[in-house]
Amino acid sequence: MRRYVMIGSGVASIAASEAIRRVDPRGDILMIGDEASGYYSRPGLAFYLTGELPEHHLFPIGDQDYRKRNIRRMRAQVTQIYPDQHNIRLENGTILPYDRLLIAVGATAQMASLPGIKLDGVVKLDNLDDARHIIRQARRGRTAVVVGGGITALELVEGFVSRRVKTHYFLRGDRYWSNVLDETESRIVEQRLEEDCVKLHYHTELEEVLGNGGRVVGVRTKDGRKIPCDIVAIAIGIRARKELAEASGLEVDRGVLVSETLQTSAPDVFSAGDVAQVYDPLIGKSVLDSLWTPAREQGNAAGMNMAGITTAYRKVIPFNVTRLANLTTTIIGTVGHGEDDDVVGIVRGDSETWRQLPDAIAAQADFEVNRLRVLVGKDTLLGALVMGDQTLSRPLQHIVTQQMDISSIRQQLVQPGAPLVDILADFWSQLKDGHAVTRHE
Numbered sequence: 186m187r188r189y190v191m192i193g194s195g196v197a198s199i200a201a202s203e204a205i206r207r208v209d210p211r212g213d214i215l216m217i218g219d220e221a222s223g224y225y226s227r228p229g230l231a232f233y234l235t236g237e238l239p240e241h242h243l244f245p246i247g248d249q250d251y252r253k254r255n256i257r258r259m260r261a262q263v264t265q266i267y268p269d270q271h272n273i274r275l276e277n278g279t280i281l282p283y284d285r286l287l288i289a290v291g292a293t294a295q296m297a298s299l300p301g302i303k304l305d306g307v308v309k310l311d312n313l314d315d316a317r318h319i320i321r322q323a324r325r326g327r328t329a330v331v332v333g334g335g336i337t338a339l340e341l342v343e344g345f346v347s348r349r350v351k352t353h354y355f356l357r358g359d360r361y362w363s364n365v366l367d368e369t370e371s372r373i374v375e376q377r378l379e380e381d382c383v384k385l386h387y388h389t390e391l392e393e394v395l396g397n398g399g400r401v402v403g404v405r406t407k408d409g410r411k412i413p414c415d416i417v418a419i420a421i422g423i424r425a426r427k428e429l430a431e432a433s434g435l436e437v438d439r440g441v442l443v444s445e446t447l448q449t450s451a452p453d454v455f456s457a458g459d460v461a462q463v464y465d466p467l468i469g470k471s472v473l474d475s476l477w478t479p480a481r482e483q484g485n486a487a488g489m490n491m492a493g494i495t496t497a498y499r500k501v502i503p504f505n506v507t508r509l510a511n512l513t514t515t516i517i518g519t520v521g522h523g524e525d526d527d528v529v530g531i532v533r534g535d536s537e538t539w540r541q542l543p544d545a546i547a548a549q550a551d552f553e554v555n556r557l558r559v560l561v562g563k564d565t566l567l568g569a570l571v572m573g574d575q576t577l578s579r580p581l582q583h584i585v586t587q588q589m590d591i592s593s594i595r596q597q598l599v600q601p602g603a604p605l606v607d608i609l610a611d612f613w614s615q616l617k618d619g620h621a622v623t624r625h626e
């Protein structure tokens with residue numbers, strides 16, 4: 186009987202366990218995670234913070250599901266891997282053997298190193314315990330300062346707003362999420378935040394968190410302003426938890442380096458999810474994603490390989506359907522470029538692929554709060570961003586991710602002021618009817 190050990194209890198480990206069980210009904214599957222809560226929906230934490238989702242809705246599978254699949258679970262922290270001996274060590278010194286090992290330990294929030302950062306009232310949003318802690322802080326807090334960028338910063342802002350906490354949002358630059366959104370999109374988000382009474386501070390950097398008796402009482406900015414507050418929320422990006430693999434002698438870069446079959450540099454050791462740095466054939470580089478669907482798909486491919494069925498993980502064009510200032514937004518493929526001053530590296534719900542923009546022409550259409558932007562390549566769409574009305578979200582997910590040949594509508598799309606919605610809607614209906622368009626190879 187083969188012994189499979191998963192380190193981490195997130196979506197990548199769950200998907201790997203399910204794949205293994207489909208192939209190997211008898212193998213011993215042990216999932217080791219260091220969180221008391223086990224497996225839950227991490228993206229759901231944003232809705233839990235705003236009060237839209239009760240806590241029990243975060244748990245899609247229960248004890249009976251693990252029993253049914255014969256998956257054993259253990260709460261522990263793995264501190265070392267011994268690839269030569271095929272063993273791992275737990276925090277309490279216990280040594281456990283494996284035949285196949287999965288490292289799926291995810292990513293963790295980057296914390297700023299500033300005076301006062303350890304004070305009670307400084308928060309981050311990585312996991313369920315953090316979300317519970319933020320909710321407790323928001324019950325007694327009156328004013329919050331949020332620092333950072335990307336989706337998590339806004340989720341924190343929205344969480345505080347919905348809990349009636351006066352919120353200041355600090356931006357280092359002159360607009361929100363500047364390496365994914367274009368200027369119009371940033372302004373749409375910022376305007377909606379202001380309508381929700383969020384005070385935006387542009388060109389503002391945190392210098393120090395001020396405390397009294399161990400608790401946050403305010404912040405001081407680099408330009409010398411003092412703002413009283415009870416909560417300081419930091420969302421400046423995440424980093425892959427590569428330390429365990431690195432300390433165990435595995436090859437790492439910004440994450441754990443894996444082959445197309447999710448194999449690490451050590452025999453019988455695989456890695457998947459936010460911690461894995463995966464080769465992207467589209468851009469010819471190994472990249473990090475922090476996205477639910479790629480984590481699940483990598484986990485699935487890793488599980489198949491662990492169970493002996495060679496399965497290549499084909500990185501697909503990443504997309505995310507998210508919410509920015511209460512506006513549903515779909516981001517697909519390559520849509521931005523450069524750096525964002527508000528974050529270090531990657532953020533949650535983000536993909537490095539989104540910023541690998543080759544030659545493309547941007548075409549956009551605006552209508553009230555809705556916005557559509559497509560990046561037009563030689564004969565495919567390289568990326569798309571749909572803000573507000575989501576009618577074209579699914580068609581564009583298909584057209585971009587399947588690299589459909591758009592040469593028949595390319596000229597129309599790149600005309601200034603082109604009616605993009607109509608052109609793309611017509612194209613989609615032709616596609617559905619099987620006319621005029623073939624899959625781009």
Ligand SMILES: Cc1cc2nc3c(=O)[nH]c(=O)nc-3n(C[C@H](O)[C@H](O)[C@H](O)COP(=O)(O)OP(=O)(O)OC[C@H]3O[C@@H](n4cnc5c(N)ncnc54)[C@H](O)[C@@H]3O)c2cc1C
Pocket residue numbers: 192193194195196197198217218219220227228229230231261262263264289290291292310311312336337340426429457458459460474475476477478480505506507533534535
């Ligand atoms: C607030 C928030 C919002 C998000 N929003 C979106 C979104 O809109 N769209 C989207 O696609 N994605 C989103 N994501 C990202 C998505 O949740 C992740 O990509 C996905 O959960 C990654 O899964 P994983 O299995 O790789 O890692 P994780 O789910 O992070 O699981 C890793 C687990 O391993 C545990 N662990 C770490 N080290 C050890 C150790 N040494 N021993 C034992 N256990 C260990 C960790 O505590 C954790 O429980 C969001 C994430 C967060 C936190």
